[in-house]
Amino acid sequence: IDATRRVVPVGSQQQQDQEQHEVALKVVVDHLRSMAFLIADGVTPSNVGRGYVLRRIIRRAIRYGSLMGVEEPFLAQLVPALVQCMGHVYPELAHHEAGIMSVVHSEEVSFFSAMQAGLKILERDVFSASADGNNNKGNRTVQGDMAFRLYDSLGFPLDLTRIIAADRGWDVDEAGFERLMEQQRKQSRATWKGSGDSTAAVSPLQSWRHDTAPTTFSGYTREVEREARIVRTERDGEEWWVSISPCPFYAEGGGQCGDRGVLELAHVTLDVVDTIRASDDGPTVLRVRRRRASGDDIDALLTADTTVTARVDGAHRRGVCAHHTSTHLLHSALRAVLGDHVTQAGSSVQPGRLRFDFTHTKPITQQQIEAIEKWINDVARQDVDLVIRSMSKKQAIARNAAALFGEKYGDVVRVVEVPGFSLELCGGTHVRSTRACYPFKIVSEGSISAGTRRIEALAGAAALDWFIDEHSALSSAAHMLNVQTADVPSRVESLTKRVRELEQRIDAMRRQRMSNQQAELQPVAQCAIGDQGVPVRVFSIAPDESDGSGGKED
Numbered sequence: 001i002d003a004t005r006r007v008v009p010v011g012s013q014q015q016q017d018q019e020q021h022e023v024a025l026k027v028v029v030d031h032l033r034s035m036a037f038l039i040a041d042g043v044t045p046s047n048v049g050r051g052y053v054l055r056r057i058i059r060r061a062i063r064y065g066s067l068m069g070v071e072e073p074f075l076a077q078l079v080p081a082l083v084q085c086m087g088h089v090y091p092e093l094a095h096h097e098a099g100i101m102s103v104v105h106s107e108e109v110s111f112f113s114a115m116q117a118g119l120k121i122l123e124r125d126v127f128s129a130s131a132d133g134n135n136n137k138g139n140r141t142v143q144g145d146m147a148f149r150l151y152d153s154l155g156f157p158l159d160l161t162r163i164i165a166a167d168r169g170w171d172v173d174e175a176g177f178e179r180l181m182e183q184q185r186k187q188s189r190a191t192w193k194g195s196g197d198s199t200a201a202v203s204p205l206q207s208w209r210h211d212t213a214p215t216t217f218s219g220y221t222r223e224v225e226r227e228a229r230i231v232r233t234e235r236d237g238e239e240w241w242v243s244i245s246p247c248p249f250y251a252e253g254g255g256q257c258g259d260r261g262v263l264e265l266a267h268v269t270l271d272v273v274d275t276i277r278a279s280d281d282g283p284t285v286l287r288v289r290r291r292r293a294s295g296d297d298i299d300a301l302l303t304a305d306t307t308v309t310a311r312v313d314g315a316h317r318r319g320v321c322a323h324h325t326s327t328h329l330l331h332s333a334l335r336a337v338l339g340d341h342v343t344q345a346g347s348s349v350q351p352g353r354l355r356f357d358f359t360h361t362k363p364i365t366q367q368q369i370e371a372i373e374k375w376i377n378d379v380a381r382q383d384v385d386l387v388i389r390s391m392s393k394k395q396a397i398a399r400n401a402a403a404l405f406g407e408k409y410g411d412v413v414r415v416v417e418v419p420g421f422s423l424e425l426c427g428g429t430h431v432r433s434t435r436a437c438y439p440f441k442i443v444s445e446g447s448i449s450a451g452t453r454r455i456e457a458l459a460g461a462a463a464l465d466w467f468i469d470e471h472s473a474l475s476s477a478a479h480m481l482n483v484q485t486a487d488v489p490s491r492v493e494s495l496t497k498r499v500r501e502l503e504q505r506i507d508a509m510r511r512q513r514m515s516n517q518q519a520e521l522q523p524v525a526q527c528a529i530g531d532q533g534v535p536v537r538v539f540s541i542a543p544d545e546s547d548g549s550g551g552k553e554d
Contacts, residue, residue: 144176
């Protein structure tokens, strides 16, 4: 609170009384603690879920700051004092201090901008409109739809609208505002109705969620083929849902896509096109379809206790493993290059690419991207063997293993370690050695929301294919330009410069020609009477050299 007093002096001009000032001061300090812990846990401001809660906390603290006369960003300045006060008890605050300050300041700047926009809208569309006679002068009320529009589009709080209106002697139609808010809540509830996890929408599996035993996954030993027993099946149009045990197919989860492959029974081969979980703790379910049309009765073949040969697509699994391990390395590389404030905000691991979302408030430079790629490729070339073991969650946290905020973990967790470089809680499949992740290439990077960025990258065979395609395109360009591949950039730059120069010369010639034409247009008479008795102006046109004709009088 003392640090806050230094930033927000008691003698502020907008202070109404000491008691109100003290209340606002305590609210700011309380909200500062909340936002700091949320950001340290990896939450960033957004319009959904935990991010929305964080955004509301920050904006409420800003509003109380405005009640004390603060008209510019100030919360980030208080973070060092909070860390000094509580960092010895909660070391994660000190660990993420720079990141907390960056996120808070970015959100403050954004909201102050929104506040200024809201004030302009109120002034233009409400107060000034009333003064100009475009509004009912006797009805000095900010309508509910206007208050809701400010809140919904700009995040402009209703109580701030109320304060601004009161200063002008106006009221706010809060009942109208609440009606619109309730309509929005109903729409939101309708959108979310029945949406538990991602598999809830799969109607044929509704009954599988609770009355089918969990499946034993046998693929951690890199087993890609084995005999298994059918536990349960259900038809869904021209496809079937099948649960087998034990199961070498990895189900989609934790950002990793599900395995693909085949099921073989008798003389029939069925393609496994996807692998999912019926629920978080439910069975793994394979979505299979007939490989080719035949007269076989698949329903009769897919019966409980029937033995099948389950074969995972090895190339698909290897691609997924390479990109999943690369995702762990990318997380560590980002923290090494950008700072410890970076935390994972989501991921998608496919056999041919990876996508990684993370918290960071600034654009990443080309030099930083190259440093991240070099970090990962250096680790990959070292051929480091992964160490994967199970341990208690308490032990894993004590070893500083990275865990995703909001992810569900049991008492016993699986820890994936690249010794000396990465340590994370993870239930996915991985490579034996980092060598399989080489080469690694970032193909895109950008912002997806305030404080959150996304990287898409390739690893292993997928990256090698990308390099081959890029080299082929570069070679074609070099052939067309008649230069060596190394000289393509300089040649393109030279041609681009030449094109700009020619365009400038053409523009100059066009302007000169227009100027000459205007000079050649000479009046020879001020006025004449036309055929219809209408006065007209008469001009003489200079000879046109292009067609050799002489001038003529009109």
